[in-house]
């Protein structure tokens with residue numbers, strides 16, 4: 457399949473409707489994904505990125521229907537990660553020696569993965585590649601999200617090829633931001649940001665400011681996953697600036713796991729207390745052991761505070777909570793409050809441990825937490841409700 461975006465610009469990627477896990481098994485992709493690659497035809501013909509390795513043959517067969525492969529003058533490899541570079545080896549067997557434009561770091565990541573000595577042409581920020589009536593302007597974007605990441609701006613058409621930035625894992629036949637289901641698209645864009653780009657918030661903000669300062673006119677943003685931003689493409693840049701600035705919504709999320717429901721009853725009652733104290737706040741509740749961890753990360757990313765509960769199990773917390781907090785540490789979230797709770801039988805270390813673990817990954821712990829021996833009775837549930845009220849009320853003080 458290929459889709460003409462405008463004269464001389466064709467989408468030649470692959471929509472992966474089946475994908476449910478990305479980065480091995482570590483990132484859920486409930487709505488599939490796409491690997492967007494682009495063919496730019498002027499006096500010279502340029503391929504921007506390729507698709508994931510398992511689809512290499514399909515990609516090349518489709519590409520042949522759009523262009524005689526021998527006509528491809530240059531390849532731009534914006535990122536060495538295999539979802540975009542995975543078809544290069546196969547493609548370059550048909551057109552050996554074709555120059556591959558990429559960053560110095562991409563030479564390392566591509567050689568490190570494919571162990572081939574392609575005709576690398578290293579580009580730096582500000583370098584230009586003339587293709588006839590227009591040119592590519594390159595902007596290095598290290599750590600967005602790999603050291604090798606590159607943005608490529610095409611003059612004339614005024615298109616920013618943004619690689620992973622501004623993308624979503626979202627398979628849609630609609631293809632364009634104005635045609636896609638808006639809530640699905642934005643939810644997937646947020647999940648992508650929270651789980652992949654949030655650790656690099658500071659760099660995202662700096663890079664966006666750097667690009668905005670270039671005052672480049674912008675008609676389209678073509679990311680390597682999900683929709684093409686053609687209607688008001690600035691909207692996703694503005695959204696990224698909000699997300700990059702220690703984002704939060706008026707949301708408190710209660711996260712817990714439980715073996716015999718004591719901690720669950722605490723969680724539900726704490727949530728009631730939160731809602732009582734602040735009817736306007738969005739309260740969400742998740743059993744961490746049952747819920748998709750990447751969806752929880754997205755909810756925490758959207759929250760101003762989290763309340764986290766675990767029973768004590770062999771002097772420790774349940775592994776689902778330990779896993780979640782470890783993952784939250786990887787996301788480097790700032791400006792968020794937390795409190796801990798949990799049921800216990802005899803030694804009851806979980807709450808204190810949760811406090812320590814949450815502090816270590818950057819959450820501001822607002823109190824000592826709440827423990828209940830065995831299953832909570834009415835009086836103890838009242839203290840849970842009060843615990844929730846206090847947590848919510850603290851924000852309005």
Ligand SMILES: Cc1cc2nc3c(=O)[nH]c(=O)nc-3n(C[C@H](O)[C@H](O)[C@H](O)COP(=O)(O)O)c2cc1C
Nearest residue numbers: 715716717718719767770771799800801802803804
């Ligand atoms: C396998 C297992 C290990 C436990 N280890 C501890 C422990 O080390 N210290 C403690 O205080 N309670 C321990 N408990 C007791 C639980 O914390 C207690 O039953 C608590 O009420 C369970 O909360 P829940 O209903 O939310 O699962 C253990 C319970 C189980 C089933």
Ligand SMILES: [Fe+2]
Nearest residue numbers: 535537601620
């Ligand atoms: Fe990537």
Ligand SMILES: [Fe+2]
Nearest residue numbers: 537539620680
């Ligand atoms: Fe990617």
